Amino acid sequence: MTPPRASGQKAVPTTPGRTVPARRVVVVGGGISGLASAALLAREGYAVTVLEQRDQLGGRAGSWERDGFRFDTGPSWYLMPEVFDHFFQLLGTSADAEMELIKLDPGYRVYSEGHDEPIDLLADREANIALFESIEPGAGDRMRKYLDSAADTYAMAVRRFLYTTFEDLTKLAAPDVLRRLPKLARLLLQPLSTFASKAVRDRRLWQVLGYPAVFLGTSPYAAPSMYHLMSHLDLADGVLYPKGGITEVIAAVERVARREGVTIATESPVEQILVEDGHVTGVVHRDATGARHTLPADLVVSASDLHHTELHLLGPEHRTYPEAHWRKRDPGPSAVLAYLGVDGPVPGLLHHTLVFTEDWQANFGAIFGKDRHVPDPASIYVCAPSLTDDSVAPEGTSNLFVLVPLPADLSIGKGGIDGAGDAEVERIADRAIDVIAERAGVPDLRDRIRVRRTIGPQDFADDYNAWSGSMLGPAHTLAQSAFFREKNVSGRVQGLYYAGASTTPGIGLPMCLISAEVLLKRIHGDTSTEPLPTPLPSPVGSSRTAG
Ligand SMILES: Cc1cc2nc3c(=O)[nH]c(=O)nc-3n(C[C@H](O)[C@H](O)[C@H](O)COP(=O)(O)OP(=O)(O)OC[C@H]3O[C@@H](n4cnc5c(N)ncnc54)[C@H](O)[C@@H]3O)c2cc1C
CATH class of the missing domain: 3.50.50.60 (FAD/NAD(P)-binding domain)
Incomplete structure (x- = not known):
């Protein structure tokens, strides 16, 4: 009772x-x-x-403010x-x-190493299916099934696995779970990377299906394919933005x-x-x-x-x-973050932009594998909320939040304001800024930065008592x-x-x-x-x- x-x-x-x-x-x-x-x-x-x-x-x-810029420090x-x-x-x-709440459309942009043109993911499921089909003929139908499965798995997760203490495991033996047991077993045992490769062959599209593992503090090679449900969130449900951040x-x-x-x-x-x-x-x-x-x-x-x-x-x-x-x-990954206030626009970016390296096996191996080190080159995430919201940056400027995922390793150090962080943290931030400059078509990006603050793994430990400087918590x-x-x-x-x-x-x-x-x-x-x-x-x- x-x-x-x-x-x-x-x-x-x-x-x-x-x-x-x-x-x-x-x-x-x-x-x-x-x-x-x-x-x-x-x-x-x-x-x-x-x-x-x-x-x-x-x-x-x-939240962190400086010179008229207001940055969300994390999510x-x-x-x-x-x-x-x-x-x-x-x-x-x-x-x-x-x-x-504002719906972002496109929801986000992806640049993949080896391709000049980005892919813009849209706010509508059918539009995304058509987009996948246009890039890889035949992928549209497979994506429809993939997204059906993602929606079904997500709904089941909400009904059975998210809002529970797991105190009474017999509650999981509900008819809707039992009916799906063979499928669930597969989804738990197969990594997301393998599961996604059955839906798409194009590396860029496969990366779109795999990157959400990072939201869960892990890699697509280690996340169970149960988490393909995440694709329902960004490709079907759409990405919202709360005005003000x-x-x-x-x-x-x-x-x-x-x-x-x-x-x-x-x-x-x-x-x-x-x-x-x-x-x-x-x-x-x-x-x-x-x-x-x-x-x-x-x-x-x-x-x-x-x-x-x-x-x-x-x-x-x-x-x-x-x-x-x-x-x-496993403490999950850490990151180097950079909050940048930049003069002028940054045209090649959308509100959310992901820049993926070609060799994900090496990239994720460096962050989550046995021999953990800073990946080089690294995949990067950039948020430019000033494209949607003029309250976060002075007129004529851009607000950029840059995230480089790294291993949870305190020796990478801490960040600082105006380049005053530890050398390794500033170096990682500089590398990321150069990649963004190239992708965004702003070669003088570094010179246009008027506010700069970096964060390193040691900051997560100092500021939040995070284990090993973990950005997110256990993978x-x-x-x-x-x-x-x-x-x-x-x-x-x-x-x-x-x-x-x-x-x-x-x-x-x-x-x-x-x-x-x-x-x-x-x-x-x-x-x-x-x-x-x-x-x-x-x-x-x-x-x-x-x-
Ligand atoms: C860079 C980054 C990007 C992210 N991106 C996203 C995203 O896009 N979308 C998303 O949904 N999630 C994202 N996340 C994850 C999300 O932010 C976190 O999962 C969530 O905010 C964690 O909330 P929490 O309350 O569990 O922990 P925290 O936010 O860490 O809160 C714990 C609080 O406890 C305080 N505290 C610790 N020790 C003590 C003590 N001894 N006494 C008193 N207070 C103490 C800390 O100061 C802190 O305020 C991101 C996280 C980071 C860091």
Whole structure:
């Protein structure tokens, strides 16, 4: 039976047969998953406080401004729009009510090494099928089947695999899953790279089907072909852009959290999660002045990276995932990022542009293989949001966000402003800028840069306590996906829960919103697999603290 949801008077079960009043929740980390978890818990009547170590909210989805340019520091693709909408609907609002969403058409551009002309992927499924056919006769029909399968697999994932704690695996033995078992087995065991090569032979098209593995922190050679469902998102569903940038998504999630009564404190790093008699009792944290405080809590939700939570906030005896556990896990890739404010237009780019090297085996091998090193040449992603949104750059200039995926290796170093980063980070950024200059037809790009900031793996570790400087969190290989991924509840400490990219369901903004909902299910012992009905009921007679 599903235990009662918490309200002003209700109780939350901890150990079987024992219930304690669980009114106060501390959430560690004010990234999207911490904010979303806080909002949902407050909706249920908990008194929630979010403690964020940095001076801004959003975590990896942060914002940085200089000289009239405003950069999203991390994510830039708004995919799975119905997941965002569902989250807001749980709280009685909608994505459209909270943000202005613009459909990008074309959705994105791809340059492939060895080809001068780019391919522009469109906002419409049939248009993309026709595009594939025009490049590779015969590929259109195969793509139609591929996209049908992607849509079907995606719908099944939403129904069965994303919104679940995996606490009751028998729930997965639903008729729709059982019917697909032979196909699912194939999709789990075959890598995406092989699966995609059956649909298309042209290398450029194959790369279009393979690159989404990077969204999952892995490579198309390691991602199970189950993840071909990602092609439904970018080739059929289309790519949206929230006006003002991804920072507006964070602002919207913060807004609904505050509306539900969440208290939010920035510059408040948590140093320790307190445990007594096997039950969480609160946290020790600093405030903006550096003073140390103890904040009691009945539940603690850590939405910081799990590696950090387990190894740095808990004593050895309270760790579910000790040091030895992580030695067998893959932290996922890191990256060098560059935020560039550039004079004039950059004509060869679209809002999203991907530049792929020819030899992906070598490229991905360098990032994810046994002998990890910086790939050279590297594949590159560039976002130019100023093409869609004039609020992110002064008139007559361009805002560029550049991402070069790399191994999670702290020795690559950290970035800096105006070339002040470590030499290797600046060198990687320079190489990427030169590639963009050539592809975009702007040979003097370097001279036109008036704002430049770089980020390296060490920055991810320093800024977010990321394991090995991982950009995204544990890679979605088969061994680190679904019920193999780290659970969202401590196995050692009652009342301690986890949310965010390093637990289920995983990496990416929509996944992190789902992790907040899965957290709620975990607290209630709700083993259902489908999204919760909307809106979540508000508690009767609960007192809320405005944040
Ligand atoms: C460069 C880049 C590009 C990306 N691109 C996309 C994209 O296009 N689309 C997409 O959907 N996703 C993308 N992602 C992934 C997405 O941004 C993340 O999966 C998501 O933002 C993670 O959210 P989170 O809340 O789990 O973690 P985080 O955002 O890392 O938040 C964790 C928070 O916890 C705080 N914290 C850590 N330790 C403590 C402590 N001890 N005390 C208090 N606070 C603490 C951190 O400061 C941080 O604010 C990208 C990520 C990066 C880095």
